Amino acid sequence: MRSFSETFENKSRLITRRMFILSSLKIAVFIGIICRLFYLQISENIKWRSLSDKNRLREWKMPPQRGIIEDYFGEKIAKNSQVFQLHMIPEDVPNLEELFFRLSKIIDFNERQKSNLIKRLKKRKPWEPIIISDNLSWSEFSRLNLFLHETPGIKPVVSIARKYIEDGSFSHIIGYVSAVSVKDLENSALLRKINIPGLKTGKNGLEKSLNEDMIGKPGLQRFEVNAYGKRIKELKFVEGTAGKNYRTTLDIDVQQFTSELLKDKSGSICVMDIYTGDIIAMVSSPTFDANKFVHGIDTKDWQDLINDDKKPLINKSIAGLYPPGSTIKPLVALSALENDVISPNTTTECKGVIELYGHTYHCWKEKGHGFLRLREGIKQSCDIYFYEVARRLGVDRLAETANKFGLGNKVLDILDEERTGLVPSTKWKLKNIGRGWLLGETLLAGIGQGYFQVTPIQLCLMTAQLANGGYKIKPKIIYNEQALQSTTDASREQFGQLYRNQENVKFVLDAQFGATNEPMGTSYRSRHVKPEYIFAGKTGTSQIRSITEEERELKIKQKDLPYKRRDHALFTAFAPYKNPRYAFSVVIEHGGAGSSAAAPLAKKVIKKVLDRQQLRTKYQPDLFQEV
């Protein structure tokens, strides 16, 4: 039995002992906490600091100014112009419904826009400005400013947006910009990098090809934000840099004039400098107003465009494929001369019809041309003569020459939608159709029918390379485009000799002079009389299907055929005849005969271009010296 004091002592000691046990536990835990602090604040400091900055800092990018596209003379084709926009700061609006009602009285603001806006509002923070309308008219804008005191929370803003020449004459070449889509983001790392709300990207034409250079560098504003995303203060401001400007070889005057000529027609006109390869005009018709796409096109307008039979959205100059028809005859003749299968004196009789390989082949002139030599064959565009030339030449040798002169290859390489066309050959047929070449097909190839498919710009290039004496040129739209095409390649390619004997080239040029300027020539009626405008050209009428015997009997006129079944009218030309400088190609879809539908248009364009030749050469005189 222990005494009371002993128990007392024991109890005290036990309490103290257990206190020390507890204290050592405490020390262990404190050391643990210190280790944790060390780990978070010293070992992992960088990680947490960057997370803290990520919380704290938010950057807003500002859309850069897009580069400008100018014509040869520095006139703006695609520019950035002032637009009037309406922004709203949701948190400053006392009553949304009331505001919408007032807006509908002041500007064009319908139910659909309203529901769309409400949908967008849900995804936004109430202090972030939201765009209600990004393209107000001046009268809407001024009315808004007048009623501003009645509509708190909205802000009329003057901003910058893409603006194209109104008449749509450049819509195909330049293309247009529009809001960035998911697909655009997938395709472009640059867009992913600088994706800013409100940024527009090139969807088509040069706007698309040159997009990455023209888009510019976005500006940057760095803000400190609080946990709710509200900007507290601005920490950094970096101004963006505008995108690269481009000067083109195009001439706004010629382009607009040409576009006007083609109004209500479906087709294309191309004009090219035969030495520099500068494309002076390249028009496709019908056209559309590219400005409509910038702020998002209306469903109705869009439907109208895609349902139009004349395909206004397609750039026919580079993506329209047509059989070249008789416009290829000078090239066939050149090929035959170069290969020595005929001479200028080779004579053939045209009776209007010929029987070969068990088929009947017709000349366009039913009565026939009688006895012809090569020059007359080209001038009068005799089909029978060229059946004979083609028969002697063979399709593969023709294909070789055609390829050399630019058919069957892309001409520009800068516009995505460009197509290569087709120059048929025995090898091609075996590979792609899987059947052997028929001799009759050679005859059709000789008059630019059958499998032959060319784009208007290819015809223009072909004509240019004949007109410059048979030298290779590299056509271009962008002036000074070193960045896009390696200069060394270009210079090596440029002025490569395409002929064996230049006399042959001169001969076919002279024959074309005959076709335009001598009686009996196919385009005689479209000639210029004034010496300074005299040009040489070749008509073409390409069938889009073979004419049945029955129709031939009935002598159905083109005018009486349904639109879709009419022939395409073509014309190629170069001017001025003495000392040529420009090549032209005209294609009128379903226009009928080349002589009546295409050549008269060419005549007008040629006058326009030659009138401006002085101006153009003066503007950059050194260019001529290089040649």
Next chain:
Amino acid sequence: MIKQHFQKSNLRFRDKILALDFPLIFLILLLGVISLFAMYSSEQGKFSYYTQSHLYRFVIFFTVFIIVAFFRIQFWSKSAYLFYFIILILLFAVDFYGVTASGSKRWINLFFINLQPSELMKVALIIFLARYYYKIPLENVSNIKHIVLPLFALIVPVFLVASQPDLGTAILIAFGGFAVIWLAGLRIKFFLYSFFILICLIPIGVSFLKPYQKSRILTFFNPERDPLGAGYQIIQSKIAVGSGGIFGKGFLQGSQSYLDYLPEKHTDFIFTLFSEEFGFVGSIVLLLIYVLIMYRIVAIGIQSKSDFAKLYCFGFAAAFFFYVTVNMSMVLGLLPIVGAPLPIMSYGGSAMLSMMIGLGIVMSCRIYRTS
């Protein structure tokens, strides 16, 4: 009765003043000043509501601390049961007449103050158990008869608080209680048994947890589970502490708290705010102040002659340790987020009152250490 205890003391007032533990008082005042700066920073450098209110409370409750200290320790020993029962009744009252805020019923309106009895229970239970074991001879401590009552006295308030629901405070009350039972000499095997039973009871306990409590615990194990919801607090807290670095971002420069990323920055996360602004060095200094306070409490216990004083001081030191470490571990991501304020630093009247009473009794042990 109060008068009697004040006057019957054989110490003169001047002796009492000299008998105060000045290092402890200095540490408490230091902590009070630091807490005011932290509060000022939490209000983005404005001397507004929280800071003012914290200042008034600190001044008033520090006075309470001094008054409590001047009461004889025998008085506290004798009124321990009474104190406990008053608080227990208040806890029951909360259940019926409590004020509900943010989903739990914790406060009771006493007309002049909204009191949180669960906070006061932290001290009341310690003093109750200290008093209970003071009377029991050592060899009887492990008797079943003497285990039931303290266990009952512990479980009732813990259960009441947990059902408010306020899991954090309930756990802290229980920890304090267990610490005293342990110090009183209950055999280790009982702790092992109850630990074992506790493990077995976890599945049942989980089924009683509220969804938000479950979510907090799951989030603790993987904060990325729900970074914008339940995991938000702990992730933001770790970012704040971690980004503080060695010397911190500087006073009033804590971006996490200044820009409102940090939740509950006046209360449970005040240490995070402090740690972000004063870094590793500042945190260690703050931790050191707490360690020194505990050291002083323990030292007072050792100097005291009576077992009641020893039990109370050691028990209170242990409880104080739990409050500090649970709070810190929580904001550092070592424990799940349960409501546990940091003593004196955190905003909250009842918690501060409770700590000041607790420390006052410790000081009373010091003044009357020889009796």
